Amino acid sequence: MTTNPTAAILIIGDEILSGRTTDSNINTIARFLGALGIDLREVRVVHDEADQIIETVNALRNTYEYLFTTGGIGPTHDDITADCMAKAFGVDISEHPAALKLLMDRSIAMGWTLNENSRRMARIPHGAELIKNPVSAAPGFQLGNVFVMAGVPKIMEAMLEDVAPRLRTGARVLSRTLKLSYVGESAAADALREINARYPDLSLGSYPYGLSLDGAFGTHLVVRGRDAEQVDAATNELKAALASVVEAGKARNPLASFEEITA
Amino acid sequence: MTTNPTAAILIIGDEILSGRTTDSNINTIARFLGALGIDLREVRVVHDEADQIIETVNALRNTYEYLFTTGGIGPTHDDITADCMAKAFGVDISEHPAALKLLMDRSIAMGWTLNENSRRMARIPHGAELIKNPVSAAPGFQLGNVFVMAGVPKIMEAMLEDVAPRLRTGARVLSRTLKLSYVGESAAADALREINARYPDLSLGSYPYGLSLDGAFGTHLVVRGRDAEQVDAATNELKAALASVVEAGKARNPLASFEEITA
Structure with a gap:
């Protein structure tokens, strides 16, 4: 029983706490982890607020083998998750060449011009490995034992496909x-x-x-x-x-x- | 902005973490609090595990003005919320006469015999005030700033009706x-x-x-x-x-x- 990996989920988003949106990511990730024999031990939902995010990330990543986060990696001013992760890990953050290429390739495919706001989504903490987003290109990332994913359920679910092979699995329940x-x-x-x-x-x-x-x-x-x-x-x-x-x-x-x- | 009451939710239940059930109580409570001008600041979901419940209850009740919990107040062996609340507050727990009467009255109305397991639902921490359950009688309770409610959504929602008048309200968002x-x-x-x-x-x-x-x-x-x-x-x-x-x-x-x- 004790050798299965443990995990927590952190949902970052005012829209859940305000009641505007009903979360569905918890259940999707819970089932995903269950199928891999990874024990989901705790879930937290917090505001788009830097101090609370950083403190919670550090508490959970130090307690559990894996932490999965959703939300706050879009192009707008309230998308602060990437910066918070960099601060939580004490690393720098800057434009990631491969992430930028993904965004540019999609812009070209769509006939768009990549604006400064979209370009923010290429900012990735140093040392992180990208997580593929086959839906809308803007990647998530893995930093240590933390997997940072989008909040939009369809994108989050697609990102899990790229995350699965990186995880140590346990005995399925x-x-x-x-x-x-x-x-x-x-x-x-x-x-x-x-x-x-x-x-x-x-x-x-x-x-x-x-x-x-x-x-x-x-x-x-x-x-x-x-x-x-x-x-x-x-x-x-x-x-x-x-x-x-x-x-x-x-x-x-x-x-x-x-x-x-x-x- | 700063004078509105703050609140947290604690969902107690393996069935959410296992992925068996998709939670809907978070959204119900979030909307309920929003309408009262109470700021929901954080949500946590934990296992039916005494240490984790007690630690989390104490962390949240000391950080926020109100804490709302759901789950773990039924008649079976994995229903440990009432005992955990007593431990978290350092008070005793025993059969509450008014709670027992509610259960007995319902048994009579239904033509049932109240068995020992159902009777467990009358065990209430000392100093708590009951929360009405118009659906299935077994009450929730308020202990200090903590409101302990059922996990079944229909019952939880009905309990909120009895909780509402006890809350300090703020400016609605x-x-x-x-x-x-x-x-x-x-x-x-x-x-x-x-x-x-x-x-x-x-x-x-x-x-x-x-x-x-x-x-x-x-x-x-x-x-x-x-x-x-x-x-x-x-x-x-x-x-x-x-x-x-x-x-x-x-x-x-x-x-x-x-x-x-x-x-």
């Missing part, structure tokens, strides 16, 4: 999900606790849905872990326990049931 | 949004920077959309601030500047245009 319908979450709590106590390397979680008095309700029970045999054994034990729970639950609600689902 | 179409973000960067420099109390942001080579693309330009006259004046200056930007942009793409939108 496997999961199986049982859907318990028309039975309250608390009815399954004993089984969850007891089985988890016998499988301390696994994580058994329960996530209720539809809690209003009308309509369907129930709980998703998820068995997660890296050892397939253990996950299967615990799932089978949970199924046996749920059979009893459902049997007792039918007295209260004849619709009580459970099934395994792919979630 | 006003915003106006201009949609610049078929013109790159960088073309507006000069205007944004110059106008923001003349209105330092405002925040001018730009959020590109549709950055692929095909299809529609452009930028949303947002003027935000608490002084309506300043917001209007800056928006008018931005409109004048965008008229020139669009005029120049038409040479590149005849579809170039801008309009004010309600966003």
